[in-house]
Amino acid sequence: MSPADSLSNQGPRHTALVRITHWITVLSFAALLVTGIELIISHPRFYWGEVGHSQMSPLFRIPIPSSRSTVPSGYGYVLPDQNGWSRYLHFEAAWALLITGLVYLVFGLRTRHFRKNLFPAPPDRTWSAVARVIAKHLRLAPPDEAEARTYNVLQRVTYLFVVFVLFPLVIWTGLAMSPSFNSSFPWAVNVLGGRQSARTLHFLISLSLVVFLFIHVAMIVLTGFATRMREMIIGADPVSQEGT
Amino acid sequence: MNKISRRKFVTAGIATAAGVSGLAVASKLAQRYGLVPPDSRGIFGPGETLSYAAHRLFSRNSLAREFPRSMISKVPFANATDPPDDEFKRLQSGGFADWRLSVEGMVAHPVSLSLSDLKTFPVRSQITEVVCEEGWSYVAEWIGTPLHEVLKASGVLPQARYLVYFSIQPDWWDSIDIDDALHPQTLLTYAMNDGDLPVSFGGPLRLRVPRQLGYKSVKFVTRLVVTDSAKGYVGAIDPKSPNYGYSWYAGI
Numbered sequence: 001m002s003p004a005d006s007l008s009n010q011g012p013r014h015t016a017l018v019r020i021t022h023w024i025t026v027l028s029f030a031a032l033l034v035t036g037i038e039l040i041i042s043h044p045r046f047y048w049g050e051v052g053h054s055q056m057s058p059l060f061r062i063p064i065p066s067s068r069s070t071v072p073s074g075y076g077y078v079l080p081d082q083n084g085w086s087r088y089l090h091f092e093a094a095w096a097l098l099i100t101g102l103v104y105l106v107f108g109l110r111t112r113h114f115r116k117n118l119f120p121a122p123p124d125r126t127w128s129a130v131a132r133v134i135a136k137h138l139r140l141a142p143p144d145e146a147e148a149r150t151y152n153v154l155q156r157v158t159y160l161f162v163v164f165v166l167f168p169l170v171i172w173t174g175l176a177m178s179p180s181f182n183s184s185f186p187w188a189v190n191v192l193g194g195r196q197s198a199r200t201l202h203f204l205i206s207l208s209l210v211v212f213l214f215i216h217v218a219m220i221v222l223t224g225f226a227t228r229m230r231e232m233i234i235g236a237d238p239v240s241q242e243g244t
Numbered sequence: 245m246n247k248i249s250r251r252k253f254v255t256a257g258i259a260t261a262a263g264v265s266g267l268a269v270a271s272k273l274a275q276r277y278g279l280v281p282p283d284s285r286g287i288f289g290p291g292e293t294l295s296y297a298a299h300r301l302f303s304r305n306s307l308a309r310e311f312p313r314s315m316i317s318k319v320p321f322a323n324a325t326d327p328p329d330d331e332f333k334r335l336q337s338g339g340f341a342d343w344r345l346s347v348e349g350m351v352a353h354p355v356s357l358s359l360s361d362l363k364t365f366p367v368r369s370q371i372t373e374v375v376c377e378e379g380w381s382y383v384a385e386w387i388g389t390p391l392h393e394v395l396k397a398s399g400v401l402p403q404a405r406y407l408v409y410f411s412i413q414p415d416w417w418d419s420i421d422i423d424d425a426l427h428p429q430t431l432l433t434y435a436m437n438d439g440d441l442p443v444s445f446g447g448p449l450r451l452r453v454p455r456q457l458g459y460k461s462v463k464f465v466t467r468l469v470v471t472d473s474a475k476g477y478v479g480a481i482d483p484k485s486p487n488y489g490y491s492w493y494a495g496i
Contacts, residue, residue, distance in 0.1 A: 004276055014431070035377055039379070042377075042378040042379065043376075043378040043379035043380055045379075045380075050311070050315060050381070050383065051317050051373065051381050051383055052381065053319055053321040053376075053380035053381065053382055053384045054321060054380065055319050056319065069324060070323060070324050071378075081380070082416075083377060083490070084488070084489030084490045084491075085288070085489065087377065087490070087491060088288035088291065088292065088491055089288065089291075091291050091292070091491075091496060092290060092291025092292070093291070093297055094289050094291075095290070095291050095294045095295070096291075099393070103434055108442045138495060175472075176377075177496040178495065179308060179373075179454065179455050179456060179457065179495060179496075180303050180306070180455045180456065180495030181299070181303070181414050181495075182308070183303055183306035183307055183308045183309065183455050184302055184303040184306040186309050189309075190309075195375065195381055199379060218407075222376065240465065
């Protein structure tokens with residue numbers, strides 16, 4: 001699909017499906033992030049392999065205080081334990097994210113959302129097209145008319161990576177920490193190198209999702225926060241937008 | 245109201261009615277097949293019920309991973325435990341010869357067993373991982389009597405649904421469902437690696453539940469009660485329990 005085709009498409013910028021699943025994902029991700037940080041505080045040390053604990057040397061540690069007296073954090077105090085509600089909410093939000101993700105996947109395939117809006121258009125599937133977009137970003141050039149209606153190749157590749165690589169990986173590494181899930185699917189944790197490797201990978205992948213989140217929000221602010229929010233909340237028909 | 249919106253309205257009404265009655269039927273079926281955990285109420289209830297139901301549907305009889313001897317942790321981690329009380333110290337000074345484990349509740353033959361009684365049952369040894377909810381873990385060999393051997397000898401009544409187990413330490417208890425109680429790896433553990441189970445690891449007797457997080461493996465176990473309701477003994481919702489606020493099901 002060429003940019004001209006997208007321009008002639010007078011529907012909303014984002015379909016209702018994309019808008020609804022986007023905001024449920026935002027809420028779930030926020031809950032997962034806050035509770036995830038809280039759970040790390042009870043043991044801010046990361047290991048590689050099957051096992052690891054306070055008397056073993058970590059792969060790396062985060063220099064923050066801990067909510068457990070058994071963790072040698074170097075701080076002279078112990079934070080209050082908030083793991084109860086944190087774990088409850090972490091898994092409840094994970095279910096919300098998983099179900100939303102499946103709905104998005106099924107409807108995205110049925111409505112050809114991925115093919116139309118996310119897979120790079122044939123002329124864009126070259127390194128020079130990618131280089132052109134990067135150069136334009138570096139010049140801080142404002143998006144042209146076509147780009148207001150569709151995603152450029154860099155955005156498409158990034159969103160595909162987040163949707164089809166990072167989110168599946170973060171779900172997998174999360175499940176690989178469940179002793180009961182592992183009893184049914186031992187390979188799911190064994191191929192990752194063990195339980196502590198799964199935990200470390202879960203942390204690192206979550207961190208890359210947070211990096212994506214920062215860039216994503218920064219780009220929205222830079223390209224017009226109000227317009228982008230209107231598009232993602234009410235769909236914002238481009239015709240009615242002309243005056244803005 | 246025009247024709248199309250009326251049709252939409254009727255369709256939406258039927259869909260809602262079908263959805264609500266579908267949920268009611270699903271809830272009845274879930275109760276009947278033991279897919280609803282005792283802490284299914286409150287704002288975290290839906291997530292907790294989904295996790296428990298999924299695990300009971302797909303992992304009811306699965307076995308926790310067992311490891312080769314070479315993977316036994318050189319340094320296991322005991323974690324912090326309250327200092328033992330006077331009653332414990334008295335039993336300890338007698339080499340735990342007077343330690344008793346009582347089996348009560350919905351059983352045909354309630355019994356009280358000493359550690360040497362327990363050792364007359366078939367022995368099982370398994371190399372499994374202790375997985376703490378905080379994130380750390382270690383692997384050790386655990387030796388003891390499978391709980392199902394003791395329960396079967398006592399004759400569990402058909403209406404039994406939960407097992408409540410108590411530590412000698414006041415206000416330390418927890419409960420598991422009957423599936424986990426009868427699971428082949430749920431172990432009344434009295435030995436670890438090459439010796440008796442050290443006190444710091446829960447000796448003389450700890451109930452190991454290897455498919456759940458470590459806090460379900462209560463140390464210094466003295467009393468088992470088979471019941472049809474965990475009411476009053478759901479650690480997650482009793483402020484007296486050390487597991488207060490923690491989810492009852494810890495398979496995740």
